[in-house]
Amino acid sequence: MLDALRVLRDTASGVDLPADVARNASLDIERLSGLLKPYLVADTLQAAGRTPGIGGRAHALLPMVHVDEADDNRLVGHVTFGRYYLGGFGAAHGGAIPLMFDEIMGRLSNAVGRPMARTAYLNVNFRAITPIDVRLRVEVRHDREEGRKRFLTAALYDGETVTADATALFITLKPGQR
């Protein structure tokens, strides 16, 4: 369903509709929302964002990163920003890129049984335009740990061009910390 929703998001973002088509589409989308509403649950029970086996953790907001290779301290994957993430002039929105980095760096930070950590900072450099609808490579490294602090770096590539890179600090949560 979330895959279909992603397609809808990209399609809806890319069209310019006559009023009657827009009205009919609105009615259909409202009908679908009505179909799902009886199944709303507490956020601790919802599937979205809590289903690691499904692409993008089944989180509808996230650009979907496909992991190609990973070990304890390194991850290589690919991502394509669809039309939904367009900022302008063929480039991905400058907010979508940190979103993608936070997720995939967080995933490596929390991998291989490392205790859950939260992002304390995420610094992103936009080095070149990040094109939409192009398969991009993302590389993440877990560089070092100092007590509760985990330092990670990442880069996003269009071919050989680094379009953005990031440094992040994740802090391990203390027992019982919310």
Ligand SMILES: CCCCCCCC/C=C\CCCCCCCC(=O)SCCNC(=O)CCNC(=O)[C@H](O)C(C)(C)COP(=O)(O)OP(=O)(O)OC[C@H]1O[C@@H](n2cnc3c(N)ncnc32)[C@H](O)[C@@H]1OP(=O)(O)O
């Ligand atoms: C049934 C199935 C369920 C499945 C579930 C699926 C799981 C999937 C698994 C995995 C995928 C996950 C992917 C997610 C990725 C996304 C992650 C996010 O976006 S997290 C949200 C955004 N971040 C926040 O909202 C943080 C808000 N801030 C805080 O909560 C606190 O500030 C926190 C925890 C970060 C630190 O607070 P303190 O009180 O615990 O610790 P203090 O003492 O302040 O800091 C510890 C050390 O770190 C330094 N520090 C803290 N913040 C710093 C900063 N911003 N810059 C530099 N240093 C900092 C401090 O100076 C201190 O250093 P000194 O020990 O003194 O050397």
